[in-house]
Amino acid sequence: MPSPGLGMTAAFMGFVLIVLLSTMAILTWFERKVLAKMQDRYGPTRTGPAGLLQPLADGIKLLAKEDVVPANADRYMFLFAPLITFATAFIAFAVIPFGLETVTVPIINQPLRFFIADVNIGLLFVLAVSSLGVYGIVLGGYASGNRYSLLGGLRAAAQVISYEVILGLSLIGPFLLVGSLRLTEITRWQQANVWLVVVQLPAFIIFLIAGIAETNRAPFDLPEAESELVGGFHTEYSGFRFSLFFLGEYVAMLVISAVASVVFLGGPAGPLLPGPIWLALKVAFFIFLYFWLRATLPRFRYDQLMGLAWKLLLPAVLLHIVVTALARLAAVEGWLRF
Amino acid sequence: MDWATIIFYLLAAVAVLTAAGVVFARNPVHSAFALVISFLNVAGIYVLLGAEFLAAVQVIVYTGAILVLFLFVIMLVRPEDLRELNTAPRVQTALAWLLGLALFAELGLVIATGVLTGARGPYPPEEVAAAGGNTQLIGRILYSEFLLPFEVASLVLLVAVVAAVILGLPDRFLTGERARGLSLSLGHPTGADRVLEAERRGVPAVDAPDLGEPGTIDTGRAPVGAGRGR
Numbered sequence: 001m002p003s004p005g006l007g008m009t010a011a012f013m014g015f016v017l018i019v020l021l022s023t024m025a026i027l028t029w030f031e032r033k034v035l036a037k038m039q040d041r042y043g044p045t046r047t048g049p050a051g052l053l054q055p056l057a058d059g060i061k062l063l064a065k066e067d068v069v070p071a072n073a074d075r076y077m078f079l080f081a082p083l084i085t086f087a088t089a090f091i092a093f094a095v096i097p098f099g100l101e102t103v104t105v106p107i108i109n110q111p112l113r114f115f116i117a118d119v120n121i122g123l124l125f126v127l128a129v130s131s132l133g134v135y136g137i138v139l140g141g142y143a144s145g146n147r148y149s150l151l152g153g154l155r156a157a158a159q160v161i162s163y164e165v166i167l168g169l170s171l172i173g174p175f176l177l178v179g180s181l182r183l184t185e186i187t188r189w190q191q192a193n194v195w196l197v198v199v200q201l202p203a204f205i206i207f208l209i210a211g212i213a214e215t216n217r218a219p220f221d222l223p224e225a226e227s228e229l230v231g232g233f234h235t236e237y238s239g240f241r242f243s244l245f246f247l248g249e250y251v252a253m254l255v256i257s258a259v260a261s262v263v264f265l266g267g268p269a270g271p272l273l274p275g276p277i278w279l280a281l282k283v284a285f286f287i288f289l290y291f292w293l294r295a296t297l298p299r300f301r302y303d304q305l306m307g308l309a310w311k312l313l314l315p316a317v318l319l320h321i322v323v324t325a326l327a328r329l330a331a332v333e334g335w336l337r338f
Numbered sequence: 339m340d341w342a343t344i345i346f347y348l349l350a351a352v353a354v355l356t357a358a359g360v361v362f363a364r365n366p367v368h369s370a371f372a373l374v375i376s377f378l379n380v381a382g383i384y385v386l387l388g389a390e391f392l393a394a395v396q397v398i399v400y401t402g403a404i405l406v407l408f409l410f411v412i413m414l415v416r417p418e419d420l421r422e423l424n425t426a427p428r429v430q431t432a433l434a435w436l437l438g439l440a441l442f443a444e445l446g447l448v449i450a451t452g453v454l455t456g457a458r459g460p461y462p463p464e465e466v467a468a469a470g471g472n473t474q475l476i477g478r479i480l481y482s483e484f485l486l487p488f489e490v491a492s493l494v495l496l497v498a499v500v501a502a503v504i505l506g507l508p509d510r511f512l513t514g515e516r517a518r519g520l521s522l523s524l525g526h527p528t529g530a531d532r533v534l535e536a537e538r539r540g541v542p543a544v545d546a547p548d549l550g551e552p553g554t555i556d557t558g559r560a561p562v563g564a565g566r567g568r
Contacts, residue, residue, distance in 0.1 A: 074365070074367070077367070077368070077371070119390060120390055120391075120471035120472070120473055121390045121391055121393075121394045121473060124391070124394035124395070124398065124473075125394055127394075127398055127402075128393075128394045128397035128398045128402060129397070131397070131398060131401070131402030131403070131406075132378075132397070132401065132402065134406060135371070135374060135406070135409075138406065138409050138410075138413070139367070139371060139409075141413075142367055142409070142413050150413060153413065154410060154413060154414070157406050157407070157409060157410040157413075158410060160406065161403055161406055161407060161410075164398075164402060164403065168398070181473055
């Protein structure tokens with residue numbers, strides 16, 4: 001199997017970036033539509049057919065707005081913070097496999113793989129880069145020079161630290177079964193055996209809960225809780241810097257959805273349709289789940305949030321690791337015949 | 339110069355510059371953020387050396403967790419309250435310069451004499467590749483050859499966890515004088531001042547009278563919800 005050159009990988013990288021940027025825009029429309037339907041409203045209808053041009057109108061509006069910097073803000077930190085959240089959100093897609101086959105692109109006759117990099121540390125890379133986005137929120141909250149923003153930033157720090165632990169631990173069960181951190185290996189294992197959601201259901205549920213908390217989405221959106229903190233960490237942000245926070249959150253959601261699809265739902269596996277389409281459908285399901293939860297559940301209280309992580313999810317995920325390890329040992333030692 | 343060398347110098351230069359920024363920044367939050375960037379660049383150097391696992395762990399543990407907690411604590415404290423941070427005693431400054439220069443000289447000497455390039459380690463790249471990558475190899479070694487140090491380290495961490503739990507116990511689990519002293523947390527904005535003031539006057543903190551207006555209390559600071567919903 002020929003390996004694609006640097007040029008093809010770079011081209012694919014650009015393609016992924018374009019797809020992500022446009023998906024992000026459509027997601028803002030999709031969220032408003034889903035929420036509206038669930039709340040018995042119409043949602044955006046005026047701009048374009050079914051309001052589809054609404055993201056474009058929003059984008060123009062946000063870019064045209066004044067970029068306000070509060071007088072007692074930590075100026076450069078304030079200007080820089082949204083860029084951290086926005087930029088780091090994309091990096092995780094470097095290791096997501098969109099398909100396992102190598103295809104030959106017609107005309108230029110070059111091989112193309114459906115992933116950017118297949119690194120040995122795979123999922124650890126995703127966990128590492130997704131843990132960086134919180135700096136934008138924490139530093140933005142600090143640099144705003146506003147107490148509500150500071151409280152939002154502090155909440156984000158505590159929340160993300162707590163749920164990152166859970167997120168990482170919930171993936172240990174799948175690691176134990178597959179024996180590799182490579183996302184391509186995890187996908188292949190699932191094609192050879194069974195989707196991990198079947199044998200790792202508790203890990204899947206815990207991963208989803210922790211993933212929603214990690215991306216600061218409802219019902220865990222305490223860093224921006226508008227009923228208590230005005231707007232939380234982004235209270236002082238306006239114009240396109242606000243939109244960078246906003247869009248970074250959407251990309252983080254896409255990352256969690258993509259990881260959940262690849263690790264637990266077989267990634268690009270599926271009948272009839274090509275792999276990347278299946279992956280997109282699975283990601284769309286998780287994104288819909290995010291919106292569904294937002295429309296359904298009220299926000300957690302801060303102590304409930306911390307209690308859930310440390311008193312319920314942590315013991316549960318540790319127990320799950322022990323059970324999985326025992327099952328794996330039983331299989332290796334031949335105590336049980338599957 | 340090949341690409342790897344150029345990237346190394348880039349990463350190293352940023353790591354050193356930001357490390358200097360950690361020391362020279364006046365604002366502790368800026369210091370912490372400079373440390374974040376420094377650590378990220380060090381992780382990049384690990385990747386260049388073929389130690390991807392170490393790089394990932396460096397980012398997850400140091401930049402992703404420990405430094406976020408650093409920022410958390412720094413943001414709770416206003417820098418003007420930390421007078422010692424800005425005005426260290428002169429002896430300390432002199433000592434710091436002395437030790438720093440000594441370390442710098444040592445490092446310079448080691449690099450200049452080329453002692454740094456030691457013998458080849460027991461795990462050359464070929465062996466790492468044969469074991470299926472350094473994640474697998476580190477796992478295997480850590481749980482066989484280095485099992486005892488590994489377990490000892492986890493025991494030490496467990497002690498720290500127990501200590502943290504004791505410090506965080508709610509008042510109702512504590513009796514007597516500890517009741518107020520131990521539960522002092524940043525969640526009580528005036529708690530620390532009151533107890534310190536009481537200690538200075540020789541009054542047990544539990545029965546400390548309302549001291550009126552101790553000058554350092556910042557009543558405008560919102561109590562930080564550190565997981566105590568009442």
